[in-house]
Amino acid sequence: MQSSVIEMVYTHRHEVIEQWKEEMINIQEGEFTNGAAQAAVTRTNDEFAALIIDTLEMDKEEARLRLRSFSERLMYSGWPLSYFTKGLQLFRRVLLRFMTTNDTIPSSKVFETFQEVENWMDGIVNQLVDEYTGSWEHTLELQKLALKELSAPLIPVFENISVMPLIGTIDTERAKLVMENLLEGIIEHRSQVVLIDITGVPVVDTMVAHHIIQAAEAVRLVGAECILVGIRPEIAQTIVNLGIDLGKFPTKSTLRKGIESGLERTNRQIVNL
Amino acid sequence: MRIPILKLKRYLLISVQVDLDDQTALQFQEDLLNKIHQEGSAGVVIDLTSVDMIDSFIAKVLGDVVEMSNLMGAKVVLTGIQPGVAITLIDMGIMLEEVPTALDLEQGLDKLQQELEA
Missing domain, CATH: 3.30.750.24 (STAS domain)
Incomplete structure (x- = not known):
């Protein structure tokens, strides 16, 4: 990742996060949050945004572990995968819009920078999807086992x-x-x-x-x-x-x-x- | 390698302790029929508890032995067929339909007694 991008993200951290949170509230109306208290939603959003930006600085292993513990926690409290994917899509959109409108990057480097951002986001998306499918498969295995035990008693x-x-x-x-x-x-x-x-x-x-x-x-x-x-x-x-x-x-x-x-x-x- | 055939009153008892190969099986068929002829036995119990594997040829020989013994007037019961062996036989489509079976030697003898009395 180019240091200019990292720097840009850090200096505008608050604006990016604020914008993202606003957009999240728009799409969240009644979608993922049924039942969850507004305070909990806000807290999760804050945490998620902070985590996304923090991954920029961490090495791969650390980022992986942090993401895992975060996603596991949300998984158990029943947050759907679409919360993450939509959130990340939105984050990317906000970030790219921010970069282009504020002229923080020279136009010659636009493509390169975009690609960097894409890579960064895709890595997170991939891992989250893996975590979720892994947990589903695990549940499926357990259910199969339980079914097998109940299956044919003599x-x-x-x-x-x-x-x-x-x-x-x-x-x-x-x-x-x-x-x-x-x-x-x-x-x-x-x-x-x-x-x-x-x-x-x-x-x-x-x-x-x-x-x-x-x-x-x-x-x-x-x-x-x-x-x-x-x-x-x-x-x-x-x-x-x-x-x-x-x-x-x-x-x-x-x-x-x-x-x-x-x-x-x-x-x-x-x-x- | 010969399989020992024991005589008990009117019955013959055979406990197969080794995995049967083709030669042993044929030898056994001959020995058993001779023994039935010699002793004039009324019933035979073949116990397969320690047999872990039966191929299609052995299954055919066993079916034949039962039929031949019946021709000579001796009822045969197969006992102690292991679950794995039963599954293999069924998978191969060998049902041994005419062959009476029992769980173990004791029940096999009971079954013989019943059949002879009937």
Whole structure:
């Protein structure tokens, strides 16, 4: 960065910031600030402006760290990314306008100076966008993990009988998880009968059916039996209309009937006392 | 390398402790059928608990052994197929549909008993 530019920015620091803040107030009306108190908004604006100008003097690493801590703080209090991008665009516009109207730079150097300013601003924008997307990806990862944990539990309900309730759509990745949990669980609980409950599965298409059939076959190979329960009327209709053959393993309409049938298969039954 | 075949009353017990290669599997098929003939056994349990891998050829041999033994009047139950093995078999499209299975040796023997009584 040319020292003349830096000097210019520093000498006119207050004017630039004032102008920028005025413009920010115009665009901020009702945009990012819903809910935030006016004082908080003003304070954040001040801080942001000071930070932008301070980055001029810092070395790269320090600027990066400062920006990161600032953006992280705002991220957690829910400031949108557009606050930063719009703010920086505005800052650039104000700065360039200021430079041209006040004749602080010789016209021969206009392009060079503009480029310097662009580079400076772009660096900040890039980092902020990276910070935000990084935080989104992180959140997404956490949610995926949480979903995975909730995805396919195998619950032993009686001796030798376990239930796996499935809720939500089943894709290939989840089907794999279902199969693994199912087989590991059978070995662990020594289950002879497992009930796969699809009450909570909204749509059963050919792919879902295929995964379920595969799981049932694998269950048979490890030496247990699989009963498909929770078949709602509309699911029964789709299955038949799609021509899916579920004839090879037993199906029941409700979990309750499934459990009764499972008990029967292990030579037990529920009796009234 | 031969797989030992143990006789227990009317049954034959086989616990496969090594990963089967083609030669061993074929040798085993022959040995088992001879043993069934010799002892006149009514049932066979083949335990695969310590087998971590079954390829398509071994799967075919196992299916064949079951069918051949049935022809000779001995019911066969496969036990202890590991989850990983089951997934591989299903992925390869090998369902072993006619083969009875059980979780472990104990349940396998129960199953044989049931089938023989039926």
